[in-house]
Amino acid sequence: MKPVLVLHGPNLNLLGEREPGVYGSLSLDEINQRLVAHGQQLDLEVHTFQSNSEGALIDALHEARGWARGVVFNPAGYTHTSVALRDAVAAIGLPVVEVHLSNIDAREEFRQRSFVAAVCLGRIAGFGWRSYVLGLQALAGVLEDQISSS
Amino acid sequence: MKPVLVLHGPNLNLLGEREPGVYGSLSLDEINQRLVAHGQQLDLEVHTFQSNSEGALIDALHEARGWARGVVFNPAGYTHTSVALRDAVAAIGLPVVEVHLSNIDAREEFRQRSFVAAVCLGRIAGFGWRSYVLGLQALAGVLEDQISSS
Amino acid sequence: MKPVLVLHGPNLNLLGEREPGVYGSLSLDEINQRLVAHGQQLDLEVHTFQSNSEGALIDALHEARGWARGVVFNPAGYTHTSVALRDAVAAIGLPVVEVHLSNIDAREEFRQRSFVAAVCLGRIAGFGWRSYVLGLQALAGVLEDQISSS
Amino acid sequence: MKPVLVLHGPNLNLLGEREPGVYGSLSLDEINQRLVAHGQQLDLEVHTFQSNSEGALIDALHEARGWARGVVFNPAGYTHTSVALRDAVAAIGLPVVEVHLSNIDAREEFRQRSFVAAVCLGRIAGFGWRSYVLGLQALAGVLEDQISSS
Amino acid sequence: MKPVLVLHGPNLNLLGEREPGVYGSLSLDEINQRLVAHGQQLDLEVHTFQSNSEGALIDALHEARGWARGVVFNPAGYTHTSVALRDAVAAIGLPVVEVHLSNIDAREEFRQRSFVAAVCLGRIAGFGWRSYVLGLQALAGVLEDQISSS
Amino acid sequence: MKPVLVLHGPNLNLLGEREPGVYGSLSLDEINQRLVAHGQQLDLEVHTFQSNSEGALIDALHEARGWARGVVFNPAGYTHTSVALRDAVAAIGLPVVEVHLSNIDAREEFRQRSFVAAVCLGRIAGFGWRSYVLGLQALAGVLEDQISSS
Amino acid sequence: MKPVLVLHGPNLNLLGEREPGVYGSLSLDEINQRLVAHGQQLDLEVHTFQSNSEGALIDALHEARGWARGVVFNPAGYTHTSVALRDAVAAIGLPVVEVHLSNIDAREEFRQRSFVAAVCLGRIAGFGWRSYVLGLQALAGVLEDQISSS
Amino acid sequence: MKPVLVLHGPNLNLLGEREPGVYGSLSLDEINQRLVAHGQQLDLEVHTFQSNSEGALIDALHEARGWARGVVFNPAGYTHTSVALRDAVAAIGLPVVEVHLSNIDAREEFRQRSFVAAVCLGRIAGFGWRSYVLGLQALAGVLEDQISSS
Amino acid sequence: MKPVLVLHGPNLNLLGEREPGVYGSLSLDEINQRLVAHGQQLDLEVHTFQSNSEGALIDALHEARGWARGVVFNPAGYTHTSVALRDAVAAIGLPVVEVHLSNIDAREEFRQRSFVAAVCLGRIAGFGWRSYVLGLQALAGVLEDQISSS
């Protein structure tokens, strides 16, 4: 199985506990368990990490260079404000899929600017926890293409 | 099987013939065949339509109200300029998933404004023809939730 | 009776069927019948046309040069995006009254830019189907002035 | 008869005296007389007031809460600059129809921003003194709907 | 006791009568009475004035130079549009505390520009009628500092 | 002698009393006396008026139509915000010279937008009380030209 | 002779009939005849097409891939609003010369943004029907270079 | 006593040591002691925390959900740049009062945009260390209202 | 007599020859003669210079430091584009009065930005050749103040 990182940005540790009407009733742990299970079907070994700290997320991306084949990344609030995370994604050279729980292009205007998008493969947004599953499927497809074209 | 519409916007009829390095070497017919096949696995009966005309796309959305359970829509160049298509999506009341072949948030600035996003469920962009497959999977998930919550 | 065109833009064919709380419960046919009746009181022979296609609307304006004395035009979603319709209105040289069902200046910011306004006589917006009636009354007044000043 | 206020903003006291080619040759008094007469046909008791003072216009709107069923308001130059008038219209809770002599969306860009539009029922612009008549007709229609739906 | 002016801008005379859910159920008179009482605890002799006229508010600020030690000022709708009030605050040389009933930075974008802020000591916003009480407390603190540093 | 109006906008009644380092040590009365004297040398009968109220300034402009040959106008803080004063200047048809004590183009950015400039003959700014004298001289020159060309 | 397409956008079918002072007195047919004649001198076989429909223009560009060596294109009002036409020009891979009757950079600001320019060879604007002739000459020059460099 | 959190953002640990002319001569410890004392008068048990790290501030807000009744928060430099802190404030569901030492609306333009304001109860700015005291008073008032309305 | 420089920017050498309806029928030489004569009445020895070259105008300002007491400067088209001229005016330390023939604040938007204004004493615009005379009068007044305050 190919090891991949699912990286959760700020405030996502509160998932399931608050505003379930908006973000769903699943906790981050439950989502992570589902992602591990889905990963196995896709031949992906899913590792997960969450932090509220921009620096810790950068560190995690840097470390992923040593062991992961790709990243599914929900930068949450840092999507719209962090040039440093953009530079980190660009620097590590791994395929990164940007995911969001909500359809951020349909929300406040400041959520419609993404510093991260320009250095990711693509974006999936608006499908709740399923956005992550779709992100894993997209990543699996990309990794297959890499193999078949090598 | 639940009938769904996969709607292709302007210039997508040229897929596979030109700029295969950018958009892939599959023709629109080949993609459509794959989507029909993927749909069967997801219990979706996939119908496809393409037009270069804004008005014909609006007509197709209107007609889908009579027979379809949801839409996977690639508005292509009209994404960024058409208020009329936005109003059509809003008017028909069906779940619509916006898909794009390329990661439009990483391209020219004028491609980063979407009139359509605010009235769609979510957006999937950047994965070539797989964006459509992921769109069908997202739509299937949404339709399942509708059933289980009814 | 003076012949006039009432021209309906994109998505207006859905009137009455969807979102009646917003746009009223009258269908486009019922509105058109009322407009024909109101027209008779104003000595106007009302002809109506609807299309979702920008090109077909331009064609209709061009043709109106041959038979109509004026136009009541609801460009709907094309109001905010179509330079071509603006040029068509400017080219035909007929008096054109712009009407809208909703008070578009009170909605999203992108609905507050009109390419068409600068070449119309005036705008009436926010009164539902009555906006059309007010538009006919305005047009009748303008046509009377033409006669009295000739 | 239902009492209504026709409220005239700054500089409208000069009507008829200056720039008749632009604003028509009728004085404000003559227009007011016509509005009273038209009002009677519509079962509306028309009261009129003009002031060049933003504060006096706010006061007039406040007082109208005690006696009027609705307002036809031409805010003139204050349309584009007055948040205070916007708040006044929002506060009084009466139906207010915004009218303008000229087609302000076709004039200077600074005349295309309206602080007042968002809290009015609708806007009628571009038909000279007839804009007021159309405004009374629109208001009459709205008041009828209130009755029939209560 | 030190005399101070509490100055209320446009539409605040309607407090308590309309939209009590938003602005509270206290009338301006009741609020003024509370402010006079709170003032006594803070050794402040509170005088109050309200006007809907920009010019009258400027006059009141000018006159306050002759008798008041400071001002608690709610410019309401004029906050966002009045350079003249800004100049008045700057000219009189008294400490002025800007207060607002609602949290204006959380409302429409045009309410987030303040011409007055740059010449006031500070701003308190979002606590309903208590904003005025907090404003008096802030002013009392500032006046104490003036004494102790002189 | 030709009668002319020198019109002073908001806060100018404080001249000489506050910030003499910025605005000079002359009071408005002293300036007015000098303007009357200078006017006599230029064959101009100078009448002066000051108000802090936008509405009162509009009224004064309207009335000047009945007796004055021209206006020297310092709109002060209203320069940058008042469409209504612009419309008043445009409506009265008299030659109006815009004057400012300070060099407003060298101050805050919001003071660099003038709604009034486009309908005035010209602008003189930055010379303290002498700006008014230069304004009278400019107006005298313009009135001479009118005579010689008639 | 090398076959080329001259493609006319919306409202150009009215040429010669209306506003001859602006757009000249030649009809579109007469212009087309002149272009065919000029083409022969340049060894170009000129085919012409006009449509008011954005979709039909896209179709025409797509079809030109099968038979034409280049395109002279006047997108008229769609110049400023159509991303779909831009994508069509980019997709077909033919040399495209953009032409305009009027000098659009000297007109309204919204006419100064072109979505199409970035994917065309060059632009010729401002010379009436001669713009087309110059466009054919430019295209002939480009086609010669292709031959001489192959 | 009701437990509340006073949360200090970046650079506030330097208070009193540097630029005392701007920020006052009290150290953060001294201010905290005063806040604890003031809290006791208001029946509030004040806990304080400072960090220069955006992530640590988010963590502190998350943890406050478990024990605090409300928060007085000075986000300092993060006010203007952090969507993640905004999301944290929105997520925890506690009443949060935004405070600032200086009158940030009177400083650089980039300090006039607040991502945090829209999800706080209100803002108090410009009164030095007293801004915190006023913030505690505001919070105490809000908590009283909660009790009296329950 | 005090020596002063009257400095004319680009295209002013054409004065009187072209567009006399706009810029008057006096040639630059005739204007310069009038300015010398007016200067004598004001005890000013007027020297004039014109150049179409930005560099030559900078040189002239630099040299004026050695002999002139002040400058009346019409930067014409460079007003809106030259940071270098701004820096030159700031560097020489002489009082500089900005003059313009036309009322530039009433013309195209790009003429409403002045790089030069912020470092000049004041601006006089809109009075044709009389703007220069008013500029000399303004300069004379400023030089008198310097003497009386020294």
Next chain:
Amino acid sequence: MKPVLVLHGPNLNLLGEREPGVYGSLSLDEINQRLVAHGQQLDLEVHTFQSNSEGALIDALHEARGWARGVVFNPAGYTHTSVALRDAVAAIGLPVVEVHLSNIDAREEFRQRSFVAAVCLGRIAGFGWRSYVLGLQALAGVLEDQISSS
């Protein structure tokens, strides 16, 4: 033969020597020779001038009033920054055709603003040295029209 000026702006003296892949391998002299030859076929006596100095270009335009019938002008880098050149073109009253080697509307955003376009007859851009030839042809056509309509 009618004498005309071909005017080359800054950096064009380097043509052919540098970046031949972009600007072609012809030197400015070689291009000028071709233009003289083409001119003879068009009955135009072509005179050429190049300068890197904005002032010298203005001088050349002024002098052309005395001898030339029209101008083909490539303002190069000054296109986007020079109001003075715009004023010069407007002042001389000759027909001026704007040409550019590259398709400037397809390059950096700052190259898409032209101060010169609004006062030229038209623009030809994107055809390398052939842009000049097309410019001469356009000018010849315009001069013919002048004759035939006189």
Next chain:
Amino acid sequence: MKPVLVLHGPNLNLLGEREPGVYGSLSLDEINQRLVAHGQQLDLEVHTFQSNSEGALIDALHEARGWARGVVFNPAGYTHTSVALRDAVAAIGLPVVEVHLSNIDAREEFRQRSFVAAVCLGRIAGFGWRSYVLGLQALAGVLEDQISSS
């Protein structure tokens, strides 16, 4: 020797490992060794620190107040987004030289806004690892001036 801090922002720990074509083949350790060596020649005792965390960088700046004479700071991605780092630089009162490996003014537009620049002594950008050496030389020069002027 004078102790100084060389502070490296986010992602700089990856130097030399990735994208050597862009950022050079030296690792951060190798660069640091060179800086220590260069420092000795300049009588500077160079201490280095790197962190991906905004908070840790702020902490490092705060601590430098206790021991360092100046700072050479590469804020990397935080340059463009961090008001908190700006406030930290302003608060510590040490001379800070801003350095960048690449010429950030020549890159994406969002990299052309620096929150940090306004509170630094100067900026050096575009010379790879030599930017740091130049930064040490600049700092050494500034420290010499301090001594010689004391």
Next chain:
Amino acid sequence: MKPVLVLHGPNLNLLGEREPGVYGSLSLDEINQRLVAHGQQLDLEVHTFQSNSEGALIDALHEARGWARGVVFNPAGYTHTSVALRDAVAAIGLPVVEVHLSNIDAREEFRQRSFVAAVCLGRIAGFGWRSYVLGLQALAGVLEDQISSS
């Protein structure tokens, strides 16, 4: 020794004479002498040139192609306004280091846009005359790299 050009833009000839508090007390000649001396230590033969004329600076850059190995360029006020200088720097193909005496990113907003930066190697700003020395050192480093990599 390698010959290099140090090129000084407008107003720098006044260095040392005026505003020594801002720009230092060294004259341009004294700075040039220091640069020649520093150059010798770096094996650079330093030639210097200053002009206030944009055209003369372009000429100097063009000529440097024939003899210089690189340029240290202070474009001063032209930095922010000259596309022509940008094109000149791009055309000559020499390494160019941009230097500024002051930290322009910390000054007025219009000084924060540089047309020149995008075509220079890097920028050094804020260190007074030492900016030039650092510029020479940067250039020397670049030239060494060219040798070692050839």
